[in-house]
Amino acid sequence: MSNEGLSASPKAHRWDAIFSTECAARQPSIMQSLHLVLRDPNILSLGPGVAPRDLYPFDNISLRSKSGTDGENFWLESTKSESVQTGQDYDLSTALDYGQATGSPQLLSLVKDHVKTYHSPLYADWESVLTVGSTSALDIALRMFTERGDHIIVEEYTYPAVMETGRPLGVRFTDVKIDEQGAIPESLDELLGSWDEVHAGKRPRIIYLVPTGQNPTGATASPDRRRDIYRVAQKWDLYILEDDPYYFFQYEEPRHAGKTTKPVELAKTLLPSYLSMDTDGRVFRMDSLSKIIAPGLRMGWITVSEQVAERFVRVQETSVQNPSGLSQFAMFKLLQHWSHEGFTEWILRLQSTYLSKRDVLKTLIDTHLPSSVISYDQPRGGFFIWLRIDCTRHPQYHYKTPRQIEEEIYTKVIQQGALVLPGSWFQPDRGLERPDVFFRISFAPPTAAKMEEVMKRFDIALRICFGLNK
């Protein structure tokens, strides 16, 4: 640990009580014990069975990249070296070698600078570990923190991959009521306070939250909301899985007033993460490059207490090991070239692009869709508008369930040649009949023209279903 200056901060709580049998049983790899020996320059090794570098078939990599301000393109380049790099650089040879299960020290060092800038953790012994993406990090977290039969708390509508990952592990999902800011603290407190261990099993110790631009509802929690949720988590000793891929896509207008390329200034305009208010090490924060750089890199990082990081690395060691060296190379060189200012410029570019896209979609919805039937809250973050359909206006409202109406609309929209996603797909328990009908609409990928065409087709489908005239 080298989080200098923070050493006066308190240390994280210990989390042994929530480690699974699998997690608690993990031992360091015996080969790891060689690291110290192998680092000694006086020791000549015939230990590891690794190929010599001159037998890698690649000897130069060049990536043409760009900045957030549309300046000139630049090249990130490295030629293979024969000697092992021990310094601050991360070259092609290092990228092609076996790596460390924490991720490379060079890229991790940049990532930890980033974490300090944007989240300034309050406890001393925090660590970051590179992941092969948040989908993998979540799978590992569920392996670490759950036994078959355990309950995890999620929001009433949430990212389906969480259930798809957890169910095979025997995890059960319990949902907490939400409003336009996501999980409601009072409901969470009530849920835990009234938990009946005799009938429902062990009280949940884990909550999964997407605090910014939640998928699918687009909900973004205010600072007060986050603090209230964190306090309830402390009261019931809940451990928080904070999945925050849309962290940088926050669209509160005042926040955009004074644009800046200073990272600390940008950080001030962003809502505080759960990590940033975590005094106990009870937050397992997952960051992803999939939305801010590119999903094909299959890379992200977690930030957690040192104890949890060590357990996490034990899993990676005997499974995914580490992200592809080429992905690590690309990110290391890009961040090194950009520096913190360049990263900020890039983020501001994405932010304003997605803000415009959101506003285009809002205008199109308001222009094209029948206001008698649809409504929505303007999303303050993320990629999605969560459209509420008033199914009481459906001509067969008294004969059809909301789910049947949802299905009818979904099918009709596809017949019209468009795709939007039914809200029920995001229910933890898809079998549960809810009174409301929602559709998730993404404004991230499409062009304005495409969005307009989809809205026109959606409008036709809705008018057919609801028997409305234009």
Add this chain to the structure above:
Amino acid sequence: MSNEGLSASPKAHRWDAIFSTECAARQPSIMQSLHLVLRDPNILSLGPGVAPRDLYPFDNISLRSKSGTDGENFWLESTKSESVQTGQDYDLSTALDYGQATGSPQLLSLVKDHVKTYHSPLYADWESVLTVGSTSALDIALRMFTERGDHIIVEEYTYPAVMETGRPLGVRFTDVKIDEQGAIPESLDELLGSWDEVHAGKRPRIIYLVPTGQNPTGATASPDRRRDIYRVAQKWDLYILEDDPYYFFQYEEPRHAGKTTKPVELAKTLLPSYLSMDTDGRVFRMDSLSKIIAPGLRMGWITVSEQVAERFVRVQETSVQNPSGLSQFAMFKLLQHWSHEGFTEWILRLQSTYLSKRDVLKTLIDTHLPSSVISYDQPRGGFFIWLRIDCTRHPQYHYKTPRQIEEEIYTKVIQQGALVLPGSWFQPDRGLERPDVFFRISFAPPTAAKMEEVMKRFDIALRICFGLNK
């Protein structure tokens, strides 16, 4: 499935009986159901929350690569395109996008050609799936095929990561006797025939084997040995995890007589894999790029029956997803440029390089180490020489256990400034005292000069321990 021409072959057995609870419970991701809809060009989608391609910060990648024959270097290059590629190419944009949990169809198609050439599976419904490396594939296999308390059969000395991966999952390891060809069929039959389910628990259904240049013993099984093991596996309905990273590093001299760059000719010189003799789909074959291309790519593939492939993909979907797009790009472009002949040339180059290295190490051992104390079988494959130490020659043989003698030698070698790995590190049960002392010596990475220096230092250490004069 499109394994044309093989459709007359029998189909694989079904393996439901060995699927774990976790494995059997997996459901396809609901988002996967969109694939068909999204492929319809008439449907405009506001479904997935993916970033548009013009917001990826990379727009050209160039990798300088080489052939196996030291010809001119060549560049593998791609510029980002805005339109989605549906054809046979795999470009930078595709690399940066979300991918499929099977791996990209383009690279998979080349991999399946490779599998046909080298293993010609005998059953009709085989499939390959890209992995993020065999370490991950093994972790997934153990999740798929074991419940806590189950036994897996391994060889008396084996790759430690197998135990390190399995133990936290509650897997127990039972070892089968080995000789210079690895697992002994009669011993395997005897082990299973005398298995006492009342006291030992369920009879094992899984065996883990490294058939070529086994790690650590260097053992390579002959074709007859493999057929005998396969027959015992059929008799007891064992499922075989075939981990074969050293497949191409086979050093039988006659095999090298007629060098050829024709893949089918090279294939004929190689020992038959378990996959190649598998009529039942009972082999889970793991191939790795770590030894033949570069470990930093974190990529390999499995070849299994369609049923097992589907279950495997379900795990990847909610965990690692797929190898890095940059790794897939690099391999796709390299294989495309090389074609099968170029790949063969590359393999022949590696083969002859490692054969020379093995012979250098053999000569150095014979020259420098005290023949009164050490002996070894010439390895016919892989990266390792497995050195037997005759501990009856140790002056304190009657007062020290073999393990204490091993520890003394290991420490003394390090004091002399060299590293070789103690055999006991590779025991499934490290607590078990065996009568023999071994050291694993790798000839893969070092230069001849380095190997010689290590042998000199090893010699000094042995002479000190055994009280021998030069």
